[in-house]
């Protein structure tokens with residue numbers, strides 16, 4: 001289930017008799033579905049309740065590790081469990097909540113690798129790729145670019161687009177695949193196996209599929225599940241609905257265990273296609289994605305150069321001399337702007353929340369005082 005030592009250690013610190021570590025595989029309005037081993041045997045899915053107090057502080061996301069325990073005495077059946085605590089996330093995939101400005105939405109947690117899917121046909125867009133790479137780097141996971149539907153474009157277009165993607169995905173593997181012609185499927189397979197070998201020795205690595213709606217995430221998930229010739233994943237509902245029967249549109253984020261191969265297993269999270277992925281966080285995500293611009297910027301005259309026309313700007317000079325694409329600089333500046341605007345709004349949101357809570361506290365104190373004086 002991907003129970004890496006860091007989670008085991010934290011679990012030990014907080015475990016009480018009867019509590020279990022559990023991995024969140026699906027989140028719904030009533031709580032969430034987790035994978036746990038309640039009787040020391042096989043892993044089973046349990047639907048668990050998430051107390052409001054806990055959800056308000058930090059809502060669980062697919063991939064989270066939780067400590068669950070039975071509600072009352074005895075029962076170890078489905079529905080008897082409640083989440084007591086969510087463990088610290090190792091990595092996450094977090095975007096700005098859609099339609100809102102100051103809040104974050106965690107799409108998935110505790111990922112080792114994120115397969116950023118983008119189709120090679122109409123959907124192909126470098127700026128979207130750069131945005132996703134920034135998001136993945138920001139959350140601390142390792143991105144891999146998967147260019148899908150390679151069979152839908154002619155050879156020359158494919159070569160050109162793959163090359164363009166390689167140029168923007170610095171230090172990141174780029175693979176082109178097609179589920180139906182079979183192009184690149186062995187490379188995809190190797191990427192999953194490599195994750196299993198590199199990231200995990202005694203626990204399974206977690207991979208996630210992200211990308212716009214219709215790029216072929218579910219198709220790839222199905223392919224990886226069928227690879228081992230097995231029934232498919234352990235998690236029941238998700239995979240059976242993804243199999244066969246017409247078009248499956250992922251409605252909620254789900255984690256499934258891929259069939260075991262040579263005693264090794266990887267976990268895969270399929271996320272729904274997103275129309276809008278706003279940046280979140282003030283970390284290294286954007287800078288890591290545009291590392292070459294950061295390197296050039298060390299040559300700028302001003303330490304805080306915005307590369308917007310200041311004198312002595314080494315980045316602009318690189319654009320003028322054709323060593324850096326103007327499009328690339330523009331994309332970088334746009335994402336930096338967005339990151340700053342979001343951070344400002346998030347602070348504002350936080351400040352208002354504090355004010356509201358403070359005002360409430362003051363009103364309560366006044367009420368208590370009045371009560372005493374009466």
Ligand SMILES: Nc1nc2c(ncn2[C@@H]2O[C@H](COP(=O)(O)OP(=O)(O)OP(=O)(O)O)[C@@H](O)[C@H]2O)c(=O)[nH]1
Nearest residue numbers: 149178179213214215216217218219249250272273
């Ligand atoms: N030619 C071709 N078509 C593909 C490939 N992968 C997916 N498709 C088709 O693209 C459509 C969308 O595929 P899905 O796997 O459902 O896409 P998705 O990314 O999971 O979509 P959401 O669930 O909406 O996020 C389906 O009609 C697939 O048959 C591919 O490699 N080649």
Ligand SMILES: [Zn+2]
Nearest residue numbers: 300305307313
């Ligand atoms: Zn500059």
